[in-house]
Amino acid sequence: MNDESPVAVTGVTKKFRSATAVRSVSWSPQRGEVTALVGLNGAGKSTLMRVMTGLIKPTQGSVTVPAGQGRRPLSAMIEAPALFTGLTVRHNLRIHRILTGAYPDDVESVAALTRIEQVMSRRVRALSQGYRQRVAIAVALLGSPAVLLLDEPTNALDPEATADLRLMIRRIADRGTAVIVSTHMLRELEGVADTLAVLHDGQVLYDGPFTSFVGPPSLRVRAQDAEATARLTALLRDEGIPARQVTDGVRVPADGRDADRTARRIFTTAAASGIGLVELGHITPTLEEAFHAAISGARS
Numbered sequence: 001m002n003d004e005s006p007v008a009v010t011g012v013t014k015k016f017r018s019a020t021a022v023r024s025v026s027w028s029p030q031r032g033e034v035t036a037l038v039g040l041n042g043a044g045k046s047t048l049m050r051v052m053t054g055l056i057k058p059t060q061g062s063v064t065v066p067a068g069q070g071r072r073p074l075s076a077m078i079e080a081p082a083l084f085t086g087l088t089v090r091h092n093l094r095i096h097r098i099l100t101g102a103y104p105d106d107v108e109s110v111a112a113l114t115r116i117e118q119v120m121s122r123r124v125r126a127l128s129q130g131y132r133q134r135v136a137i138a139v140a141l142l143g144s145p146a147v148l149l150l151d152e153p154t155n156a157l158d159p160e161a162t163a164d165l166r167l168m169i170r171r172i173a174d175r176g177t178a179v180i181v182s183t184h185m186l187r188e189l190e191g192v193a194d195t196l197a198v199l200h201d202g203q204v205l206y207d208g209p210f211t212s213f214v215g216p217p218s219l220r221v222r223a224q225d226a227e228a229t230a231r232l233t234a235l236l237r238d239e240g241i242p243a244r245q246v247t248d249g250v251r252v253p254a255d256g257r258d259a260d261r262t263a264r265r266i267f268t269t270a271a272a273s274g275i276g277l278v279e280l281g282h283i284t285p286t287l288e289e290a291f292h293a294a295i296s297g298a299r300s
């Protein structure tokens with residue numbers, strides 16, 4: 001764990017009687033960053049979050065949460081928000097303020113951060129799903145937690161409420177909290193999350209910058225037939241071009257300004273050897289392609 005990580009997960013495995021939900025996960029989300037914890041249904045996201053909160057004990061490994069230096073060390077919203085639906089929003093916040101030992105001023109500051117000031121006097125049961133979710137997050141923010149875990153917070157939200165939530169998550173992280181948000185929808189936190197952690201079958205397959213996950217663009221080359229494709233791949237490699245044969249042709253990494261020059265070299269090499277090209281174009285992998293590639297790599 002470094003100075004920037006307010007929580008460290010070390011070698012955590014969680015076994016249930018019939019399933020291993022989390023396998024040897026080591027992970028340390030960073031202060032001031034939004035981390036998207038992405039995985040298919042059953043990948044182990046909720047279990048990992050529950051272990052991080054201390055709700056369940058790991059079978060192996062440990063979770064270290066240093067003292068919060070005046071802040072609450074860790075707070076979470078997992079499953080349905082625990083709100084008193086017959087009470088007003090302000091009353092809910094005041095009760096949780098006392099339960100968490102937060103400062104009285106915190107009630108107004110979390111209300112401002114989650115933009116719920118205009119519903120403070122309304123009963124929770126009269127609120128829309130989007131506002132209930134905001135109130136639940138406001139409750140979780142009492143005491144300025146160093147780490148905030150949100151488990152599938154956009155479930156049941158409409159697109160507008162989801163967009164609001166994305167902005168809110170960013171604002172919270174910008175105040176120095178490590179915000180970890182689980183979702184099974186890869187694109188949901190694109191543009192908001194700094195870091196992506198891909199969980200599959202209980203294991204972390206990728207943990208790094210969100211923007212690096214898809215990898216660089218490449219050139220897609222298709223020759224007239226399989227024999228020509230294999231020959232072209234070998235010729236390009238002889239020329240020092242890192243060509244890779246794939247099922248539908250040849251891929252050549254091609255980033256930025258070099259891409260056009262590399263494309264011309266491929267064209268010239270093919271023409272000089274009498275290889276007919278059926279296709280030569282740029283491709284940028286999508287998030288989904290990168291995700292499926294990561295998962296199928298783990299399966300093989």
Ligand SMILES: Nc1ncnc2c1ncn2[C@@H]1O[C@H](COP(=O)(O)OP(=O)(O)OP(=O)(O)O)[C@@H](O)[C@H]1O
Pocket residue numbers: 016017018019020021039040041042043044045046047048184
């Ligand atoms: N209390 C439990 N007892 C037995 N098995 C469990 C328990 N909790 C989770 N599991 C199993 O552990 C695996 C991971 O479940 P988990 O709920 O952590 O995944 P998830 O990524 O949060 O999925 P989802 O997106 O569907 O909520 C699944 O196979 C699940 O059936």
